[in-house]
Amino acid sequence: MENRDVMNNKDKLMQAAIDLIAERGYHGVTTQEIAAAAGLSEKTLFRHFGSKQNLLESAFDRYHYAAEMNDLFQGGLNGDVYEDLLRISRTYHEIMFRNRKMIKISIAEGHHLPGFRERTHQHPQQLKKLLIDYFTEMEKRGKVIHTDHEQTAVSFMLMHFGAFMNYIDATDTTVLNVSLEQMIQHSVQLWTRALSP
Amino acid sequence: MENRDVMNNKDKLMQAAIDLIAERGYHGVTTQEIAAAAGLSEKTLFRHFGSKQNLLESAFDRYHYAAEMNDLFQGGLNGDVYEDLLRISRTYHEIMFRNRKMIKISIAEGHHLPGFRERTHQHPQQLKKLLIDYFTEMEKRGKVIHTDHEQTAVSFMLMHFGAFMNYIDATDTTVLNVSLEQMIQHSVQLWTRALSP
DNA sequence: CATGACTGTCAGTGCTGACTGTCAATCGTC
DNA sequence: GACGATTGACAGTCAGCACTGACAGTCATG
Structure with missing residues (x-):
């Protein structure tokens, strides 16, 4: 062979x-x-x-990694905002961590290779759309308040992106003295409170 | 001369x-x-x-940039959570933007130069402490609910760090279709709501 | 004018790193 | 055993790059 x-x-x-x-x-x-x-x-x-x-x-x-995030919203979400956001956050970090090396390269040397930036940007674009749809649906159901869902989705994503960047180098876990899992749980609690009617 | x-x-x-x-x-x-x-x-x-x-x-x-954040909490904060968080966020982004090139170098080639990481880490450590103190004081005054203030501070900082990373390359402003100023205002609104009693 | 501090030009050194050519060895297939 | 496909060892090319030495020019100061 x-x-x-x-x-x-x-x-x-x-x-x-x-x-x-x-x-x-x-x-x-x-x-x-x-x-x-x-x-x-x-x-x-x-x-x-x-x-x-x-x-x-x-x-x-x-080793393209886009389109992984699609699966996230196919079932799995149950309409409980806290649990759903938790699940979304964890999945996000799983995907990002699995592809952390490619992402690092793409950030550091994006200018060297044409098409890098575009492909790494499909991914967040997609997640943003899915989040907006989720918030819109939850607002209809009276589970979250009315906000500018796009802005809300972006802030939520940027928070997790920052967390990802912070934890991308394993040695840096001590920088802020908080584990990723702790951060995820706490932040989702806060967001749930911010969005709950 | x-x-x-x-x-x-x-x-x-x-x-x-x-x-x-x-x-x-x-x-x-x-x-x-x-x-x-x-x-x-x-x-x-x-x-x-x-x-x-x-x-x-x-x-x-x-061109060291640490210790700039000190000034932030010296006066300027008036006890209104929304306005204070807004002011903190804007100052944070001003400082980060002014030093964006050094930060980029420090992230990309931190391993080349000893002492880089340490110095760039003073900065967030400091901000975290100041934020924790602020939340503690505001809780005493009954202006914010009780949370794990360290966790809250970290999540808040990571959100802005993610935003900073996202806007660090001027060309990337279109990635999420939201301007930094919009993001700051909207996110602070959400956080104020999350923390208000 | 002499001096010292600073700078540019030019030529050059030594090394590294991307990339090539040649030849022989291995190994699975017919 | 012949063959094709793949690989490694080895030697080598060529350009780029960090860095140096020698010499001259400028310019402010005394």
Whole structure:
């Protein structure tokens, strides 16, 4: 099964590239280091991808992460604002954490690769729309007060984005002395109170 | 006044370094480019700083931004939760925006320079303490409900940090279709409601 | 005018890093 | 065993970049 192995090696290289570039930046990592981290030779790297740029682009293409958030609102929400917001928050952080390296790269070197920013922006756009629809529905049901739901959704998302950024480096957990799970629970309590009629 | 000019040239170089490194990263900028952006020769750069590393470190030393937040709570707050939170939020964003380039560098290349992280972390630590004290005082006065003030402060700060990160690149203002000022006003309204007795 | 502080030009060094070419080895398939 | 596909070891090219040395020019000060 040579085809299987090729894919495995390509994947190894792309994964190594993502790991290292996320930590040290595109210019901070050499092709030798990437190949070594993948357990392969530098020659193989260039045979598969032709260039360092193309390696990163291919990695970004393969490990796209948009559209994951879709599933979130397919069932799972039960109409209790506190529980729903909690569930949304946790899912958000799961997805963000799973893709934290790509996100870090996209933020740090978005200007290097065309299309990076666009793809990483699909994701929040989508979540915003879903949140707005949720708030609108809950307002109809009399479960939340009337607000500018777009603004509310944006503030809610920015809070969790800030939390994500803060916890993206594991060593930084001590910065604010509060665990992510604590922060999620407490903030959702506050938001529930702010929105409850 | 040769001394004056020396300082001007050193400042020019440090400022150029900050500008360029914030945009393209430490390894994405050459000493030639920095010197050219400062309108000086590369030779002068090395005469003053000896190395590229030392240039960045010197720049970071000079343009430290911690302790700015102190002034915020020295007077200016009047006991009206909505107005106070509004004022705090705006001051926070002013300070963060003014130092956005240093912050970007510190986030992207914190591992390169020892002491970067520590200094950029003084700042939020300080704000957190001040916020906790403020909430405690307001609770005594019966202006806000009892919460875990530390958690509340952290969530509040993370929300604004997320907003700051989102608006740090001017081109990104369209991502969420909401201006920073709108976001500040709306979010503070929500928080005031969440905390009001 | 002499001096000292600062700067630019130019040429150059040494290293690193992206990328290539050649050849041999491995390994699964027919 | 022949073959194709994949890979590694090795040597090497070439450009870019951090950094240096030598020399001359400018300019304010005494």
